[in-house]
Amino acid sequence: MNTLIQDISITSAAGAVVSDGEHSWQDLSAFGFGYQCPDVVNDVVAQMQRGGLSSRVLMSRPMLQLVEQLAQLTPEDLTMTYLCNSPDEAFEGAIKLARGHNPQRREIVVVGQADFGCMTYSRAMSWGGCNAADGWGVAVDLAFVPFAEIAALEQTVTARTLAVVVNPLEQLPELLLLGREQAQQIRQVADRHGALLIACELQTFGRCEGLFHSLVSGLSPDILVYGEALGGGVLPIGAYTARRCVNESVYGGRNLALHGSTTAGNPASCAAASAALKQMAARTEHEVIRRFAEVTSIAAERLRRVLAGSGIRVSTGPAALQLTLPGPSAAALAERLRQHGLLVWQRGNALRLSAPLLMTVSQWSDSLTVVVDFMKHTQANTDKELV
């Protein structure tokens, strides 16, 4: 749980800025879309007048148009999309599909440390399995391998493996984006043993050219999970898109109630997603991605110089920057940044900033400058105990 912000009662928000009526912050705490985008809000409100949720007896044109659009945006061969009420449910649904596809296999191999969501299986797979022993338990064995260490992966994946799960952005201990060669090697390892490859792009979605890092890296997953930004900062929605043959091996010719939810893919959330995708089309153009990367890289270099000798490591991801501290004091640092108008993500000794998709390059640059100046100040003064 994010104890840093649970005491804040938000009353308004716009773009990247949230406010409690007295204070305002740039919300850099999640890989989100941003808030109150007028185009998304207007489309959702219009749909709510016609019917926000659906009776589901008749077909839903907003949903069917959205799933066709997503088939065109996701990597080739991924065509069947299941829309969910949340990103958490989308990842869980992907694992359920994989289990149904390979019911005789009993192991899932997770590559790297990342956040896969709040459901039971997701939690067990998150953060290198540190929660796996806690709680209800899962009916599969879980194995974890370091991010993109192909030799370790080769040794771990076997004929027992039903799926290899990879989040293309490792989040702990540092941000690290999956490279093209590694992506292809992971695909090959999964193929060699007949395991499905699940790419969880809950964090990278909307931050890479063509929306998905799987497209940039050539990861070529069997199931692609995404969400978070898909709801346009207005309504929760998540999705997975799978190869038709995988989907049909489990759900084809079977009762449609085998998998489904009363409210998933409702018209209002589909309206939000369609409007959000229009906004993201501009955000994921090559030039915009390049400028965000450039600004992030410059700030990272400045921070490395400022923090030289402190033991703090600086890493970057798509429109994201992370500080990994040598000691467990990232919470105090995050709290100080909050006082400087920035809400950041923190876990253990890591602290991360990521730009919402509605943030402009100059706003992102300004936020990073606040961080650089703040760190410069702490290094030059008695605040060193913070780090």
Added chain:
Amino acid sequence: MSGYTGLYDQCDQYWNTSAAKIYRISHKTAEAEAHGAEVVDENGRRFLDFACSYGVFLLGHTHKQIVAAVTEQTLTLAMRPAGTRHPSAIALWNALQPWLPPSMSGLHFAHTGSECSEMTLRLISHRSPDRRRIVVAENGYHGKTLAALDIMGQSGHSALFGASPAEVVRVPYGDAESLNYAFQEPVAALFLEPVLGGPFITVPPAGYLQMARDLCDTQDSLLVFDEIQTAFGRAGEMMECTTQGVSPDLLFLSKGLTGGCAAMACVVSHERLSETIASLPEEFGNPRAGQPVACEAGVAAIRVIEEENLIQRARESGAYLRERLLAVTAPYPEIILDVPGKGLMTGVKCAHPGIELMLLMGMDKQNIHLGYSLNEAAAHPVLRFYPPLSVTREQIDRVADALASVLAEVAARPAFMRRFMNWFTKHKYGFPDWLYKLA
């Protein structure tokens, strides 16, 4: 109807092939809008909605007060950052609290009922790590996500997805002796719907819920009531547990919670669990759920229920609906076995799944939507009649009259035709695509 071929194809290629088959063979159109008890398709055809998405549209579709509330909140602040708070959550708690059993003290948000089950199972394991026995009702339903499937009482769902890591004991619903027997070993928790829902609608015998409470108390087991279908007037009471004076440790709410205008679920916890919840390594609830729009929908929905006196109306309408259903089905005991239920949580118990499908199709031709069980494994599925709480006598009469004529048609069919429909129903997803296109 050929104008919808493109949508059937979209459905088949990009979403769900089984759904595409059903839409295609039943010549379904697309929904354009929905208001009150009516759903309107793109051709302007109006359907009376007695399905209500299995209870989601408790207050009908796009109720003006609720739409106004969600519109205003969407224009102001639709979502807050995960983990932060918003005043609407407190407003929802204040609106809910008077209707809850005494000493319920915590409100924990989720996106769906499945998520409520999953987080509750983790809480149970945390509280009683050495007890692995969970008791659930046969044919009970608490969601379809992987961990929730572990406690699914219906057959057919979980077989594909592997074994549960826990010891889950399924007892016949309403059977006191079986429930007693299940507690011969230490039990971590008991999950119950106060009225068994889905295609198995069953009202438990008097005292059953209190007996469940007593058994849990003797072992310090947790009692979980899943009121996702029953609450907010569906079964004729705001909350079944409150009316019966039985306090659960954890209470699931969803479906009617937002008046059909947003997707949200929540778990309400008893104060005796406060310390356990505080000791969890994670937040009890999804920090991304309970967003302002959904909470405002919930506040408005409860206000509408109170202002329009819908609980009382649901009791009266429910009694009238059951009376009419009993009357029109009485001449066909070989087709309709029972009219079970309570309040507006009712339906007709069919002799077999084929009958259910024939009735559904017949009523659809009369522009009436009913709650199809989608469960061909159920021996005697209940075709659900779940109108909005504001349903009028005229609407009930229209539905009952239509059912009378459809039953007469079905009864007039030769027995072999009914048997064929039953066979067809059980195999309807498995025919080759060309057959559906031909149809």
